[in-house]
Amino acid sequence: MGFEFSVITDSIPALLAGAKLTWIITLLGIFGGMIFGILAGLGRLAGSEYLGETPHNRLSKGVATFIRYLSGGYVETIRGTPIIVQAMFIYFAFPMLVKALTDIERFRIEALTAAVITIVINAGAYIAEIVRGSVMSVNKGQIEAGLSLGISRFQLIAHIIGPIAFRRMIPPLGNQFIISLKDTSLFIVIGVGELTRQGQEIMASNFRALEIWLTVAIMYLIMTTVLAMSLRTIERKMKIF
């Protein structure tokens, strides 16, 4: 039983189908994760000077505190539990919760949907901390310069704090995107036919572990390289400041 190249060529169509699914879950997941992350990251800074809030002109104290606790609770809950448990919870436990609480009898979440949701909320929690750190690193002087021109809080965040902070988010975002892509391999447990699952199934039928897992590994490597290179390109375009 030597190294058989034909095993690889035979398995490629199925593995490519899996890789495509991996790619879809990742892209949808990090897109949603960015939205969650930006909202929760800014939410954790609600009412603070980092968003140009000054003591006399801030969100009502109660509202700001509520937003901070809500965002903080989300981040800590997700960071504090394994992603595989989160996937199981969303796929298996959540529908039961819905059934227990409502009259809906046949509530189901598709495995693929559950996978995307898991990446969204999981990546969102980590991205929230990336957003928070980058926003806190924006020079206070630039925030004051913006305020002194008489612009609104929203304009300040959208046109000054946002672009300056985004530049600093790119390296840690690269990390998180790659981690999320690799995390999709865990969805083997909820039966999503992504790359790892495809590899596992082929392996179970022909027992060619070496050829299959080597091919799977290379496919992951290609996908993470594409992610890393796209972020490097964006970073280089913004390098000037």
Next chain:
Amino acid sequence: MAHIIEMQDVCKSFGHTQVLHNIDFAIEEGEVVVIIGPSGSGKSTLIRCINCLEMISSGTLIVDSIRIPEERKRIREIRLEVGMVFQQFNLFPHLTALENVAFGPLKSRGMKKKEAVDIAADLLAKVGLSTFQDKLPGQLSGGQQQRVAIARALAVNPKVMLFDEPTSALDPEMIGEVLDVMKSIAHQSGMTMAVVTHEMGFASQVGDRLIFMDDGRIVEEGKPSEVMKNPRSERLRDFLGHVKHH
């Protein structure tokens, strides 16, 4: 003449530290007031209170007939009428010189892009930086950055300009170019200005009034040449002995 800025019995504290003690002072339209004093004397805090970057702890502030703290909802209106130039320039690093200057007219005055860019280009020409309009702040010298920052503040068309130690972070050979721009603003447009500085030459040439602060209080004020020639207090004599004359 009408007072465009007035402070009545203003105090300001940071936590338990009181930095301004019962300040009463006013600036008339078109007046250039120069504020000097040792570091920690509260002069920066004083002018930062005027555009509400710091909120007064007690007393009343009136800017262009808007009263603080009663009308604190109108702080943005105050900021539209009061431009500010900072010690560290604080240009927006991701925008070109032209975009920095056009930012205010575009976003806070809500002008059309073409109009805002025209105003910005005019102002950059006034501060002698027409050929630098597409440069990013990181590509400009300190003096050039500060001149862009002055143009940026002017672009919103304020009634008052505040300068918070505008030349303190500059290399000596660049101080002159920034002071020249400030002089021309004072002389040509008759702008109301409050300037915190250590440049005594500028104070005597351009200032209508000199204010000496120490320990959060206004200790002396008057015509710059007179105050400098005949300081009444020991503390001002001491201070004048320490600052360089340009």
